[in-house]
Amino acid sequence: MILRHSFQRQLNLLDYALGSLTRKKTKNFGMVIVFSLVIFLFSSLLLLSRGLSELATEVLQHAPDITVQQLSAGRQVALRADAAAQLENIFGIRSVTSRIWGYYFDEGNGANYTVVGLDVTPSELPGISAEARAGHWPKNGEMQGVVLSAGVRRTMGLGDRRSFSLFRPDLELVSFTTKGVFDNRTAPVTADMMLVSLAAARNLFGMEEDQITDLLVSVGNPRETETIAGKIAERLPGVRVLTRNQILKTYNVVFGWRSGFGSICLLASLTAFAILAYDKASGLSKEDVREVAILKVLGWQTADVMAVRFWESALVSLTAFFLGYSLAWVHLLWGQGALFQPLLLGWSVLRPELHLVPPILAEDILLIVAITVLPYLCATVVPAWRSSVVRADTVV
Amino acid sequence: MNLLSSRLQLFCLAAAAVMLLVLTLQWSTMERRSAVLESYGAAAEIAGMLGLSDLALSTEARYTRHPAASDRVVPFMDHPCAIEHFPSGSFFRPVQP
Numbered sequence: 001m002i003l004r005h006s007f008q009r010q011l012n013l014l015d016y017a018l019g020s021l022t023r024k025k026t027k028n029f030g031m032v033i034v035f036s037l038v039i040f041l042f043s044s045l046l047l048l049s050r051g052l053s054e055l056a057t058e059v060l061q062h063a064p065d066i067t068v069q070q071l072s073a074g075r076q077v078a079l080r081a082d083a084a085a086q087l088e089n090i091f092g093i094r095s096v097t098s099r100i101w102g103y104y105f106d107e108g109n110g111a112n113y114t115v116v117g118l119d120v121t122p123s124e125l126p127g128i129s130a131e132a133r134a135g136h137w138p139k140n141g142e143m144q145g146v147v148l149s150a151g152v153r154r155t156m157g158l159g160d161r162r163s164f165s166l167f168r169p170d171l172e173l174v175s176f177t178t179k180g181v182f183d184n185r186t187a188p189v190t191a192d193m194m195l196v197s198l199a200a201a202r203n204l205f206g207m208e209e210d211q212i213t214d215l216l217v218s219v220g221n222p223r224e225t226e227t228i229a230g231k232i233a234e235r236l237p238g239v240r241v242l243t244r245n246q247i248l249k250t251y252n253v254v255f256g257w258r259s260g261f262g263s264i265c266l267l268a269s270l271t272a273f274a275i276l277a278y279d280k281a282s283g284l285s286k287e288d289v290r291e292v293a294i295l296k297v298l299g300w301q302t303a304d305v306m307a308v309r310f311w312e313s314a315l316v317s318l319t320a321f322f323l324g325y326s327l328a329w330v331h332l333l334w335g336q337g338a339l340f341q342p343l344l345l346g347w348s349v350l351r352p353e354l355h356l357v358p359p360i361l362a363e364d365i366l367l368i369v370a371i372t373v374l375p376y377l378c379a380t381v382v383p384a385w386r387s388s389v390v391r392a393d394t395v396v
Numbered sequence: 397m398n399l400l401s402s403r404l405q406l407f408c409l410a411a412a413a414v415m416l417l418v419l420t421l422q423w424s425t426m427e428r429r430s431a432v433l434e435s436y437g438a439a440a441e442i443a444g445m446l447g448l449s450d451l452a453l454s455t456e457a458r459y460t461r462h463p464a465a466s467d468r469v470v471p472f473m474d475h476p477c478a479i480e481h482f483p484s485g486s487f488f489r490p491v492q493p
Contacts, residue, residue: 015404056451058436060464062444067465074469099447103458112455116446185435186442191452192461216447240467247449247464254463322414329421333428346456346484354453357429360422 013304017311020291028312031277032320038273039324039372040331045262046364047328048337049255051356056251059188060244066217066229067242076240078211083236087217090231092224097216100201104166104194111155111349115194117201136180138197147180147195149187151350169206176200191352270371277379292387293395302388309384310377317373325368332356454484 021028068087070079084096100117119140138145158164158178165173182190196204202211217232219225229241292305331339336354345351400408442448454460459470460482471480 011400011404014407015401018403018407052451052453055436058433059439059443059451060449062440063449063464064447067447067449069465074467074473076465097447103461112461114452114455114461116448118446120445182442183438185438188436188439188451188453189443189448190439192455193452195446242449242465250464251451322418326418326421329425333425343483343486345454346460346482348455348484350452350455352452355428355432355435357425357432359429360425 010307013307014311017308017315020308021312021315028316031316032323034273034276035317035320035372035376036323036327038269039321039368040327041269041324042266042372043325043328043368044331044337044339045266046368047332047358048340048356049262050361050364051332051337051354051358052255053252054358055188055356056255057248060247060251063244063247064216065219065222065225065244066232068215068217068232068236069213069240069242070236071238071240076213078207079214079239081210081212083212083239084215086235087215087232090228090235092220092228094218094220097218098198098212099216100198100205100207100211100213102201102205102213104204106156109155109157109349111152112192113152113194113350114192115196115201115204117196117198117204119198120195138179138195138200140197141199142197143200143203144175144177145179145197145200146176147182148178149182149190149193150184151187151191151352152194153178153181155350166204168204174200174204187352192350270375273372274375274379277376278383288387289390289395292390293392296390296392305388306384309380309387313377313380313384317376321369321373324372325365332358456484457482460484 068079068083069076070083071077081098084098087093087096097118102115104113104115105111106113120137137147156164162178163175164178165175168174176194176196182193182195198212201207202209217228219228225243225245229243233239233241295305331337337344337356341351341354449464450462452461457471459466471482471485
């Protein structure tokens with residue numbers, strides 16, 4: 001009976017709070033809109049970061065165990081092809097693959113392509129499904145065959161044409177023929193890529209016969225990766241040794257929601273909102289004071305007035321939360337994160353489509369509530385207390 | 397005794413509608429997610445095959461195209477007085493050495 005009475009009492013207070021919110025609908029509607037925008041901004045960035053981090057983790061867990069690059073004066077330079085032979089007798093290394101890769105700037109449209117030269121032997125690589133690609137790979141030593149992304153073909157304006165030419169550093173033209181197009185599902189890593197044979201890449205970049213860009217090292221036992229990386233660094237002076245763990249750690253940091261633009265944008269908007277919420281809630285109008293005084297005369301206690309104010313704040317903040325959080329999902333699912341894409345892609349000419357669907361995590365929802373809803377409730381406690389301790393005889 | 401006033405009944409109805417919308421949104425999300433995760437698998441296979449170390453998201457600068465294969469001085473080494481100026485640089489945090 002007591003429980004039912006208490007429940008009914010809270011329902012009545014909620015009913016009164018709803019009526020109170022409706023009476024000041026312009027002010028409260030404005031508050032909900034601004035609050036929703038803040039939550040939308042924060043949630044969008046959090047979900048986008050979560051989606052990008054998941055993409056990086058899922059895709060790059062297949063990155064090479066160890067990548068070896070040569071540095072000179074802080075810049076990456078070509079590595080001698082015989083470096084591979086120096087590594088082969090390190091115990092624990094399964095295979096060493098030479099690769100040439102670099103950027104090709106297309107002056108016609110301002111796009112940057114990533115050209116990868118690799119002698120691919122798909123039959124030797126288990127677990128590669130035929131669905132991941134279309135056409136066939138450039139054969140070893142093939143000078144004209146190229147596999148490229150649909151985005152690159154579109155940017156180059158190839159239409160139905162299969163052949164095109166690129167400039168070598170000495171301005172001599174090199175012809176290529178499309179042998180295949182990367183599957184659209186591989187766009188997160190191939191959006192700007194042209195895959196050619198090692199010899200064709202060397203020819204395009206005008207590199208010497210004994211030069212390569214990097215070595216891809218496959219390790220038999222993943223637990224020995226760090227030890228083997230150390231041995232490689234000792235054996236090849238001046239090289240940068242990059243392990244898969246370092247790559248994954250880098251991406252976890254890169255897309256962390258605390259980093260870069262996100263932090264500045266969110267801190268500024270959250271601070272602005274906290275000031276606005278405090279200012280709005282603390283500005284006691286004559287009507288507010290009069291209302292509380294009348295309630296006191298009618299027998300309301302301070303705790304009742306506080307409860308009404310709490311319900312008002314909870315209704316405003318929860319409505320804004322649902323609105324902002326739902327809009328953030330709509331923005332990411334149907335809008336492909338359109339608000340943040342210009343920043344993420346910058347001045348890139350090639351713009352890969354982003355299809356991110358991050359997991360729904362309780363920790364994300366709690367984080368959003370903790371950073372947005374709770375501060376609002378806290379910011380309205382003091383003004384609620386000030387309004388509830390009004391003495392009836394001083395007003396009425 | 398009626399527990400709910402007409403205003404509260406309206407509020408409960410609106411809350412139920414919002415919850416329904418949220419659940420529909422989440423259901424739609426889960427449905428899309430399986431297709432997206434499948435496409436990640438295809439991208440992962442290519443990454444493993446070609447030894448790719450980075451995502452092809454931003455192609456405007458080499459340190460945002462290949463953040464994992466760059467270090468923290470790269471954004472400033474285009475010429476002796478270079479400052480970091482690409483828009484995507486504000487999204488990609490400098491890489492720890």
